[in-house]
Amino acid sequence: MEKNKVKSIHDYGQSIWLDFIDRKIMDTGELQKLITEDGVRGVTSNPAIFEKAISSSSDYDADIRELSQEQENNEALFYSLAVRDIKRAADLFKPVFEEEVRGADGYISLEVSPHLARDTKGTIRQARQLWKAVDRENVMIKIPGTPEGIPAIRTCISEGININVTLLFSLDRYKEVAEAYIAGLEERVNANKPIAGIASVASFFLSRIDVLIDPQLKEKGLDQLQGEVAIASAKKAYQLYKEIFGSERFKKLEAKGARPQRLLWASTSSKNPAFSDTKYVEALIGPNTINTIPLETLEAFRDHGKLGNTLEQNLDKAEQVLAQLKQAGIDLDAVTHQLEVEGIEKFNKPYDHLLEAIGLQRKKALAAGNS
Secondary structure, eight states: OOOOHHHHGGGGTEEEEESOOOHHHHHTSHHHHHHHHHOOOEEOOOHHHHHHHHHTOSTTHHHHHHHHTTOSSHHHHHHHHHHHHHHHHHHHTHHHHTSSSTTSSOEEEEEOOGGGTTOHHHHHHHHHHHHHHHOOTTEEEEEEOSTTHHHHHHHHHHTTOOEEEEEEOOHHHHHHHHHHHHHHHHHHHHTTOOOTTOOEEEEEEOHHHHHHHHHHHHHTTOGGGTTTHHHHHHHHHHHHHHHHTTSHHHHHHHTTTOOOOEEEEESOSOOSTTSOTTHHHHTTOOTTEEEEEOHHHHHHHHHHOOOOOOTTTTHHHHHHHHHHHHHTTOOHHHHHHHHHHHHHHHHHHHHHHHHHHHHHHHHHHHHHHHO
């Protein structure tokens, strides 16, 4: 019998995390099945995922009624709901976390409010609150890699909080994020605090790059580069990762128990129907990396995905793609800046819808309680 293709990705040193969470997937045992049969090794969540989970089902109604009496506003109520789900998922993944190489995987990610993307102090404050509330060592708090997020990442790492840096598009910003992680670890060392056990990932958003840049390529007659820029950027990022975390500076930290901040490929579902639905999984399989994928992409790869150690293949081609982009007058820095701005807005909208939906259910619950 052929081995499960999703599970086989781990043979190449890459971990598959699920970019989805709701109560139904835990209640039905489906999440446990994905862990056991597909080798899923972690979960990422975001405001859009929670908005869909809470707004489209009655699974949270009883909790909303209960918490409406306790929580002073809709945001506090949402995080109370989210923390319950995150704790439960973290406990499900604890056996993965406790495997022989302890802490290699088994992490669940919970994001700070997207409205804090430009607020360093607010981000630090909420990251601390969420870290304390979930009270699980196999949880990561998601902080966006905005200019304001960088010092927040450094501070949180220095305080021993696991961080998933989200919303990364550019190589220059990735270097800043890696620097913030290393500097945060160095602060702990200088304060005589342990650094073993602290985990972090840097989440590169891929398909959104191609969605924005491909129409520009078409206009310039560079159709052959469509769907290639995000993958080329990711391959370049991996070379930077090896350079940064293979440096003498990091080796000093490694000797004290530090782990590299792994690259995580996010936004890996194909947005263009002309592309293979497994494109952004197949092209970036390689050691010490993570790919977080929605259920549909996971099922597609299980069915017809192609396995291979592809992350370091065709590196010359990746360089050529980025060089051709520059020659054509397409400013990748401008594109990635636009994506960062739009990415914040894309998380703000579902977050606001989520709080509105919770507000409506909260009013009903309070009205029922007072009748």
